[in-house]
Amino acid sequence: MITIISGFGRCGSSLLMQMLNAGGMTCLGSFPAFEDKRVDRNGDLDFLRDHDGCAVKVLDPHRYRFPEGVLFGAIWLDRDLKEQAKSTIKFQKRVLGMPGVGRADVSGCKRLLREERPFAIAALHKLTGKQILFLRFESILTAPRDVAKILSSFCGGLDVDAMTRVVVPRKPQCLRDFLETELILKGMDDADQLKAHR
Numbered sequence: 001m002i003t004i005i006s007g008f009g010r011c012g013s014s015l016l017m018q019m020l021n022a023g024g025m026t027c028l029g030s031f032p033a034f035e036d037k038r039v040d041r042n043g044d045l046d047f048l049r050d051h052d053g054c055a056v057k058v059l060d061p062h063r064y065r066f067p068e069g070v071l072f073g074a075i076w077l078d079r080d081l082k083e084q085a086k087s088t089i090k091f092q093k094r095v096l097g098m099p100g101v102g103r104a105d106v107s108g109c110k111r112l113l114r115e116e117r118p119f120a121i122a123a124l125h126k127l128t129g130k131q132i133l134f135l136r137f138e139s140i141l142t143a144p145r146d147v148a149k150i151l152s153s154f155c156g157g158l159d160v161d162a163m164t165r166v167v168v169p170r171k172p173q174c175l176r177d178f179l180e181t182e183l184i185l186k187g188m189d190d191a192d193q194l195k196a197h198r
Contacts (some may be wrong), residue, residue: 023158
Protein backbone atom coordinates (compact mmCIF):
# COMPACT_ATOMS: atom_id res chain seq x y z
CA MET A 1 0.00 0.00 0.00
CA ILE A 2 1.12 3.55 -0.76
CA THR A 3 0.17 6.08 1.92
CA ILE A 4 -0.89 9.50 0.70
CA ILE A 5 -0.29 12.31 3.22
CA SER A 6 -2.76 14.98 2.28
CA GLY A 7 -4.56 18.16 3.19
CA PHE A 8 -4.15 21.74 2.04
CA GLY A 9 -1.01 23.83 2.32
CA ARG A 10 0.20 24.65 5.85
CA CYS A 11 -1.79 21.79 7.42
CA GLY A 12 1.17 20.10 9.13
CA SER A 13 1.93 17.58 6.38
CA SER A 14 5.69 18.16 6.63
CA LEU A 15 5.61 17.43 10.36
CA LEU A 16 3.60 14.29 9.74
CA MET A 17 6.09 13.12 7.10
CA GLN A 18 8.93 13.77 9.56
CA MET A 19 7.16 11.62 12.13
CA LEU A 20 6.61 8.76 9.68
CA ASN A 21 10.21 8.94 8.52
CA ALA A 22 11.49 8.83 12.11
CA GLY A 23 9.17 5.91 12.80
CA GLY A 24 10.81 3.83 10.10
CA MET A 25 8.57 4.40 7.09
CA THR A 26 10.12 5.19 3.71
CA CYS A 27 9.05 8.72 2.77
CA LEU A 28 9.48 10.19 -0.69
CA GLY A 29 11.20 13.59 -0.85
CA SER A 30 13.81 15.12 1.44
CA PHE A 31 13.80 16.41 5.03
CA PRO A 32 12.25 18.61 6.33
CA ALA A 33 9.40 19.16 3.84
CA PHE A 34 9.50 15.74 2.13
CA GLU A 35 8.19 17.19 -1.12
CA ASP A 36 8.85 14.95 -4.10
CA LYS A 37 9.49 17.04 -7.22
CA ARG A 38 7.69 14.45 -9.33
CA VAL A 39 4.43 15.49 -7.68
CA ASP A 40 3.45 18.14 -10.20
CA ARG A 41 0.00 19.64 -10.49
CA ASN A 42 0.23 19.53 -14.29
CA GLY A 43 1.18 15.87 -14.41
CA ASP A 44 0.00 12.54 -13.22
CA LEU A 45 1.35 10.40 -10.41
CA ASP A 46 2.03 7.24 -12.36
CA PHE A 47 5.55 7.06 -10.88
CA LEU A 48 3.95 5.95 -7.60
CA ARG A 49 3.47 2.46 -9.04
CA ASP A 50 7.09 1.76 -8.09
CA HIS A 51 6.80 2.90 -4.47
CA ASP A 52 4.72 0.34 -2.61
CA GLY A 53 5.12 0.70 1.16
CA CYS A 54 6.11 4.37 0.94
CA ALA A 55 4.49 7.59 2.12
CA VAL A 56 4.19 10.54 -0.27
CA LYS A 57 2.89 14.04 0.33
CA VAL A 58 0.14 15.03 -2.11
CA LEU A 59 -1.64 18.25 -1.17
CA ASP A 60 -4.87 19.15 -2.99
CA PRO A 61 -5.41 15.51 -4.05
CA HIS A 62 -8.44 16.32 -6.22
CA ARG A 63 -6.10 18.06 -8.68
CA TYR A 64 -4.08 14.92 -9.53
CA ARG A 65 -4.38 11.76 -11.60
CA PHE A 66 -3.42 8.69 -9.59
CA PRO A 67 -2.41 5.39 -11.19
CA GLU A 68 -5.09 2.72 -11.40
CA GLY A 69 -4.65 -0.77 -10.01
CA VAL A 70 -2.56 0.43 -7.04
CA LEU A 71 -3.56 0.06 -3.39
CA PHE A 72 -3.68 3.41 -1.61
CA GLY A 73 -4.37 4.54 1.92
CA ALA A 74 -4.52 8.19 2.96
CA ILE A 75 -3.98 10.38 5.98
CA TRP A 76 -5.84 13.69 5.82
CA LEU A 77 -4.78 16.61 8.02
CA ASP A 78 -7.15 19.35 9.10
CA ARG A 79 -6.15 22.53 10.91
CA ASP A 80 -8.03 25.46 12.42
CA LEU A 81 -9.03 27.33 9.25
CA LYS A 82 -8.10 30.78 10.52
CA GLU A 83 -4.61 29.67 11.57
CA GLN A 84 -4.15 27.72 8.34
CA ALA A 85 -5.21 30.72 6.29
CA LYS A 86 -2.82 33.00 8.21
CA SER A 87 0.03 30.52 7.68
CA THR A 88 -0.80 30.18 3.97
CA ILE A 89 -0.73 33.93 3.49
CA LYS A 90 2.51 34.22 5.48
CA PHE A 91 4.04 31.63 3.14
CA GLN A 92 2.78 33.44 0.04
CA LYS A 93 4.16 36.74 1.28
CA ARG A 94 7.59 35.62 2.52
CA VAL A 95 8.43 32.72 0.24
CA LEU A 96 6.62 33.62 -2.97
CA GLY A 97 7.13 37.39 -2.61
CA MET A 98 3.46 38.27 -2.85
CA PRO A 99 2.36 41.65 -1.46
CA GLY A 100 1.16 42.23 2.09
CA VAL A 101 -2.30 41.04 3.02
CA GLY A 102 -5.07 41.96 5.42
CA ARG A 103 -8.10 40.49 7.15
CA ALA A 104 -10.08 40.21 3.92
CA ASP A 105 -7.38 37.97 2.47
CA VAL A 106 -7.49 35.70 5.52
CA SER A 107 -11.29 35.46 5.24
CA GLY A 108 -11.05 34.68 1.53
CA CYS A 109 -8.46 31.98 2.12
CA LYS A 110 -10.59 30.42 4.88
CA ARG A 111 -13.59 30.36 2.55
CA LEU A 112 -11.58 28.72 -0.23
CA LEU A 113 -10.23 26.02 2.13
CA ARG A 114 -13.74 25.29 3.40
CA GLU A 115 -15.20 25.09 -0.14
CA GLU A 116 -12.43 22.87 -1.55
CA ARG A 117 -12.35 20.31 1.28
CA PRO A 118 -15.35 18.20 0.12
CA PHE A 119 -13.80 17.78 -3.34
CA ALA A 120 -10.44 16.73 -1.89
CA ILE A 121 -12.04 14.23 0.51
CA ALA A 122 -14.24 12.79 -2.26
CA ALA A 123 -11.13 12.22 -4.40
CA LEU A 124 -9.41 10.39 -1.54
CA HIS A 125 -12.51 8.29 -0.85
CA LYS A 126 -12.59 7.23 -4.49
CA LEU A 127 -8.85 6.51 -4.49
CA THR A 128 -8.66 4.54 -1.25
CA GLY A 129 -12.06 2.93 -0.94
CA LYS A 130 -12.61 5.12 2.14
CA GLN A 131 -9.42 3.93 3.85
CA ILE A 132 -8.61 7.37 5.24
CA LEU A 133 -7.24 8.36 8.63
CA PHE A 134 -8.37 11.84 9.66
CA LEU A 135 -6.05 13.78 11.98
CA ARG A 136 -5.80 17.34 13.25
CA PHE A 137 -2.62 19.40 13.30
CA GLU A 138 -3.51 20.61 16.79
CA SER A 139 -3.71 17.03 18.08
CA ILE A 140 -0.19 16.30 16.85
CA LEU A 141 1.10 19.20 18.94
CA THR A 142 -0.98 18.59 22.07
CA ALA A 143 -0.88 14.76 22.15
CA PRO A 144 2.04 13.64 19.96
CA ARG A 145 2.37 10.21 21.57
CA ASP A 146 -1.31 9.43 21.10
CA VAL A 147 -1.08 10.45 17.44
CA ALA A 148 2.11 8.41 17.03
CA LYS A 149 0.29 5.32 18.32
CA ILE A 150 -2.54 5.92 15.84
CA LEU A 151 -0.04 6.33 13.01
CA SER A 152 1.77 3.15 14.00
CA SER A 153 -1.48 1.21 13.96
CA PHE A 154 -2.60 2.66 10.62
CA CYS A 155 0.76 2.29 8.85
CA GLY A 156 1.89 -0.96 10.45
CA GLY A 157 4.27 -1.12 13.39
CA LEU A 158 6.20 2.15 13.38
CA ASP A 159 8.46 3.34 16.23
CA VAL A 160 6.12 5.33 18.48
CA ASP A 161 8.90 6.80 20.66
CA ALA A 162 10.89 8.02 17.64
CA MET A 163 7.80 9.62 16.10
CA THR A 164 6.90 11.33 19.36
CA ARG A 165 10.39 12.85 19.72
CA VAL A 166 10.07 14.59 16.34
CA VAL A 167 7.34 16.94 17.54
CA VAL A 168 8.72 20.28 18.75
CA PRO A 169 6.56 21.59 21.62
CA ARG A 170 4.72 24.72 20.50
CA LYS A 171 1.31 26.35 20.40
CA PRO A 172 -0.89 25.55 17.39
CA GLN A 173 -1.24 29.19 16.39
CA CYS A 174 0.52 30.41 13.25
CA LEU A 175 4.14 31.23 14.12
CA ARG A 176 5.91 34.42 13.10
CA ASP A 177 8.73 32.51 11.46
CA PHE A 178 9.00 29.17 9.69
CA LEU A 179 9.88 26.19 11.86
CA GLU A 180 10.98 24.45 8.64
CA THR A 181 13.79 26.98 8.25
CA GLU A 182 14.98 26.35 11.79
CA LEU A 183 15.00 22.61 11.09
CA ILE A 184 17.02 23.06 7.91
CA LEU A 185 19.56 25.24 9.71
CA LYS A 186 19.72 22.79 12.62
CA GLY A 187 20.29 19.97 10.15
CA MET A 188 23.14 21.91 8.55
CA ASP A 189 24.68 22.59 11.97
CA ASP A 190 24.37 18.91 12.91
CA ALA A 191 26.03 17.91 9.64
CA ASP A 192 28.90 20.37 10.23
CA GLN A 193 29.40 19.04 13.75
CA LEU A 194 29.44 15.49 12.46
CA LYS A 195 32.10 16.38 9.89
CA ALA A 196 34.18 18.06 12.58
CA HIS A 197 34.23 14.87 14.66
CA ARG A 198 35.38 12.66 11.79
